[in-house]
Amino acid sequence: MATVYRKTYTMPLPGQAQLVEQYGQTLARWIDNKGKRRLDQTTIDRKGQVKIIRYAPTYWAQYRDADGQMVIESTGCRDKQAAQHVLAQRVKRVEQIKAGILTAQQRRTADYAGLPLQEHVDAYLEYLRCKTVRGKRVSAAHCDNVQRQLKTLLKDCNYRRLQDLTRESMQKWMNRAEQAGKSSRTRNTYRAAIIAFCNWCVETDRLTANPLARLGSADEHCDRRKTRRALTEVELGQLFTAARLRPLAEYGRQNLLRPNDQKKGRRTWYKEALTFENLEAAAALAGKQLKDRPQLMEKRLWLGKERSLIYKTLALTGLRKSELASITLGQVWLEEKQPYLDLKARDEKSGRGAKIPLRSDLAAELRNYISEKRDRLKSAAPLPTSMPLFEIPRSLVGIFDRDLAAAGIAKQDDRGRTLDVHALRHTFGTHLSKAGVPPRVAQAAMRHSSLNLTMNIYTDPTLLDVAGAINALPAFAPAPAIPAKTGT
Numbered sequence: 047m048a049t050v051y052r053k054t055y056t057m058p059l060p061g062q063a064q065l066v067e068q069y070g071q072t073l074a075r076w077i078d079n080k081g082k083r084r085l086d087q088t089t090i091d092r093k094g095q096v097k098i099i100r101y102a103p104t105y106w107a108q109y110r111d112a113d114g115q116m117v118i119e120s121t122g123c124r125d126k127q128a129a130q131h132v133l134a135q136r137v138k139r140v141e142q143i144k145a146g147i148l149t150a151q152q153r154r155t156a157d158y159a160g161l162p163l164q165e166h167v168d169a170y171l172e173y174l175r176c177k178t179v180r181g182k183r184v185s186a187a188h189c190d191n192v193q194r195q196l197k198t199l200l201k202d203c204n205y206r207r208l209q210d211l212t213r214e215s216m217q218k219w220m221n222r223a224e225q226a227g228k229s230s231r232t233r234n235t236y237r238a239a240i241i242a243f244c245n246w247c248v249e250t251d252r253l254t255a256n257p258l259a260r261l262g263s264a265d266e267h268c269d270r271r272k273t274r275r276a277l278t279e280v281e282l283g284q285l286f287t288a289a290r291l292r293p294l295a296e297y298g299r300q301n302l303l304r305p306n307d308q309k310k311g312r313r314t315w316y317k318e319a320l321t322f323e324n325l326e327a328a329a330a331l332a333g334k335q336l337k338d339r340p341q342l343m344e345k346r347l348w349l350g351k352e353r354s355l356i357y358k359t360l361a362l363t364g365l366r367k368s369e370l371a372s373i374t375l376g377q378v379w380l381e382e383k384q385p386y387l388d389l390k391a392r393d394e395k396s397g398r399g400a401k402i403p404l405r406s407d408l409a410a411e412l413r414n415y416i417s418e419k420r421d422r423l424k425s426a427a428p429l430p431t432s433m434p435l436f437e438i439p440r441s442l443v444g445i446f447d448r449d450l451a452a453a454g455i456a457k458q459d460d461r462g463r464t465l466d467v468h469a470l471r472h473t474f475g476t477h478l479s480k481a482g483v484p485p486r487v488a489q490a491a492m493r494h495s496s497l498n499l500t501m502n503i504y505t506d507p508t509l510l511d512v513a514g515a516i517n518a519l520p521a522f523a524p525a526p527a528i529p530a531k532t533g534t
Contacts, residue, residue, distance in 0.1 A: 105129035180397030298332030376431025
């Protein structure tokens with residue numbers, strides 16, 4: 047028989063409680079922490095101690111499912127009449143299943159509907175952590191971002207159950223996020239996260255259809271907050287030099303006395319900032335100071351050489367940072383007629399894989415680098431093919447910013463365009479166009495699926511010789527006038 051009830055539990059008898067006899071029962075009269083008078087039933091446990099019987103605040107439902115199994119689950123209701131209404135709905139669903147009105151899929155969907163939304167999200171995150179795309183696992187950073195985005199949406203939109211997910215509520219959230227100053231790109235990432243979650247719910251029969259399938263996206267073209275620019279040839283040379291010298295020059299910075307108005311306690315000195323003008327002097331001074339520590343000096347020199355070569359490889363191949371980090375010595379082919387790097391499909395963003403051609407000077411530098419790497423490891427045998435080509439630090443983004451400052455290159459120009467590690471890929475694409483490489487060839491070198499992406503996103507028009515192209519146009523002189531015919 048289906049019924050609703052409140053579960054009971056016992057608690058020790060409060061010290062100030064008084065036992066009274068009423069209606070043939072022993073009751074405990076006491077005052078709780080909020081000053082409210084209580085009159086509860088009592089019982090005696092196995093040890094003979096008197097305890098108070100308390101009732102849970104919410105009602106539970108007890109009924110038999112379509113298979114005849116007893117089901118006990120919470121209704122989540124504090125009111126008995128509301129709990130009975132919930133029980134009636136569940137009993138009605140059982141009768142529909144018995145009568146064959148609900149299909150197996152609808153039955154699973156109905157079973158999932160009663161679970162808290164957070165449980166569905168947790169299951170989705172577990173799915174993401176096990177998911178493989180083109181032979182590789184979804185990155186931990188992506189899983190963390192999705193978890194953060196869904197947590198924010200559940201809190202801001204007050205989502206509790208799957209039926210709470212509506213297009214209207216998400217559209218209101220996107221409007222509020224826009225008013226709060228979030229960019230179109232940021233709003234679209236949240237939109238993509240919850241739509242992907244709803245698609246997964248449809249695939250696992252948790253939803254019959256995606257309620258957010260027709261949720262409109264924000265226009266990113268009219269609200270671009272971050273625009274990258276390409277580095278000029280001069281700036282690239284300065285960056286390579288700064289990256290090579292800065293690890294050692296950090297030890298050669300001079301101590302400068304703070305002005306009196308900036309002195310705080312013992313903080314009377316500060317280290318001189320590295321600039322492109324004082325880099326060589328600071329590196330030379332560090333060489334003198336570290337002459338008694340040859341191992342440290344050799345380590346800093348090697349670090350600078352490797353870091354400079356990393357930047358140069360990124361700028362001359364168009365590889366992404368994660369793609370270059372995946373390259374091992376077994377994927378470096380320097381003795382071929384055309385040297386190249388063999389990028390595996392599992393490590394490429396598009397999942398196709400590619401052979402990245404190397405310019406002759408870059409191939410020569412890589413050859414010397416690998417030879418020096420073997421000498422540093424004091425290995426007579428060839429290095430293992432599974433060894434990474436470069437030891438790329440996780441903090442390369444911050445290191446790049448410090449190298450920019452040491453090179454005298456502004457992080458952001460007067461147009462608001464910025465530089466970061468990925469800007470080296472923009473630099474590669476821009477200089478391909480500047481060198482007169484046909485657009486279709488540049489698209490293949492960038493490994494883009496769209497020519498528009500190569501020409502409009504990864505090409506910096508400010509470095510192209512547009513004026514020279516215009517001046518190369520014909521003169522377009524006016525044609526001479528044709529004399530009028532005279533009558534005979």
